[in-house]
Amino acid sequence: MSAALKNPVPNPSPELTARATGLRRHALNLAQCSNAERRQALLAMAESLNKQRELILAANQADLELAAKNELASALEARLKLDEAKLDGAIAGVRQLAQLADPLGCRQMHRELDSGLILERISVPLGVVGVIFEARPDAVIQIAALAIRSGNGAILKGGSEASGSCIAIMQALQAGLENSMVHPDVLTLLTSREESLSLLKLDGLVDLIIPRGSNELVRFIQDNTRIPVLGHADGICHLYIDKNIDLDEAVAITLDSKIQYPAACNALETLLVHKDVAAAFLAAAVPALTAAGVELRGDSEAQLHGVLLAAEEMDWCTEYLDLILAIKVVNDLESAINHIQRYGSRHTDAICSSDLDAAEQFLAKVDSAGVYHNCSTRFADGFRYGFGAEVGISTQTMPPRGPVGLEGLVTYRYRLRGTGQVVKTYSSGAASFSHKDLPL
Known part of the structure; x- marks a missing residue:
């Protein structure tokens, strides 16, 4: 087990708590952005990635050279490599995601409980997702794009072996958001082990943790946070x-x-x-x-x-x-x-x-x-399924299951509109429910 996973989980620093609090505020604003505004933000992110590709690829090459010196396991080194083709695929995924149907504001239920008492179930963002992953720098692109499209803020932590690549990618993504209606600080990148461990204690500020990495990493996260965890430990x-x-x-x-x-x-x-x-x-x-x-x-x-x-x-x-x-x-x-x-x-x-x-x-x-x-x-891949990208693959029985795209980053909210009704009227038998389904 790595030294980082042996240490007890530290409490978040005031600086990290402040960043997470600010990010949550920006996420609330993002949730109010229109479909067109979130689409435009994704296209701006894709354009910025394309413009800064030389810086990104150079940072990745530096990470690869350091990994070779440190004799990184071959599987991790393969995941770490970000070449022209893989970057092109990631950028295409962002653009494809922009064209997918809006996952927010979808009415999943429309029911008359009684005359003038109408219930709806509407899809809404989760809020803030925290994603911890090993090696894969292209995961930064996929996760950030999915977060913006689904109206969520995102806190990301890549493996130390990919730190240069992740920083270069995040800078490009945030530069793209500066040309949109979405605040760049709705995305943030953690760069230290202490921060990544402290993330597990940000319950109340983070709504979902998604680990992408080894069995050891996933199990550790599941055992050390009160935040819901979505992921898989093995891919046999x-x-x-x-x-x-x-x-x-x-x-x-x-x-x-x-x-x-x-x-x-x-x-x-x-x-x-x-x-x-x-x-x-x-x-x-x-x-x-x-x-x-x-x-x-x-x-x-x-x-x-x-x-x-x-x-x-x-x-x-x-x-x-x-x-x-x-x-x-x-x-x-x-x-x-x-x-x-x-x-x-x-x-x-x-x-x-x-x-x-x-x-x-x-x-x-x-x-x-x-x-x-x-x-x-x-x-078995979100891009190949037509999801645009994926935040990870879930092997749990409860949904979302398999490659998790936009549908895994939204939840729903019940909205009930009335005209002065009170429960006492129904409890006394003076009124009764109709429970009539209306067109969606």
Whole structure:
């Protein structure tokens, strides 16, 4: 465990409390901004990021060089890297988010309780979200954009390994907001460990904490704050290769799920293969995975089909975030589902099968945030779902679940408009409720 997570959580400093208080005030003002004003703010942020791309990329390069000296774990280093393509994707996500429907002011319920007594349920912002993440500098862009679009203030804390990148990005975002109706201080970046720990004690000023990082980080936050926490601790994703498959398609999906970006939480960690197709599938998949640099660890059956290393019990419940893959040969569909139920993290699990009945059983029985048929686990992403971006992925059963975009950053408020009604009238039986639903 890191030194930061061993220390007791300190009380917030007066300076941090003042910043959070000011940010909450600006968040209340943001909540009153129109849809057009919040859209314009996002476009200004995207333009500023584009203008300052050289400064951002240079800061990231400096972070990468320091990380190399400090021998940062390969998975974290992959997340830390922000190249032209990744920055372009993040900027495109901000612009896409600006075009999405306004999540605020949506009437979800419209009901006449009695004549002249009308109830509405209206979507509103949460208030202030605090997001703590490791390495990922592009997360600053995604979270800030989602916060502004949904009318929320945001306090962000990136890992120390990404500090230069995060500072450069935040400066660009706030510079963009200076050209909008949204106050730049509705976003703030924490830069010290003490501040990030103190954030956990800002209940009353922060409405939701979203951790994006290791199991250790998430568990620590959950155990040390009274603020609601949204997130996932592990991303142990499975792909089950059924006995009826298109072999080339199944191999392609396996490769993409594992090697397209192995440091992501939606990358494949365990491959389950039906015994009837194990010989043919592994004959094609093992050389392809090995050529891509993947270390394969298999059970005794998988080793009979070319997997060189033996898998241990811990391999079935390990999130590698690296070019390592555990492979198990199973007897049937039910065995695969049972394995996922025992070892899975309820993140994303997929089946490759040309048998539609088997696929439907898998989709119905696997209780994960994302359950896929004949496609890569890497599609578990807010941008790919059309959310514009995501603040994180939630594996809890209660909503929001899966990639959390705008809908996860809004709540609702009941508004009741009357004409002088009092409860006594209804309690005495002098009046009765109609409970008539009206058009939304």
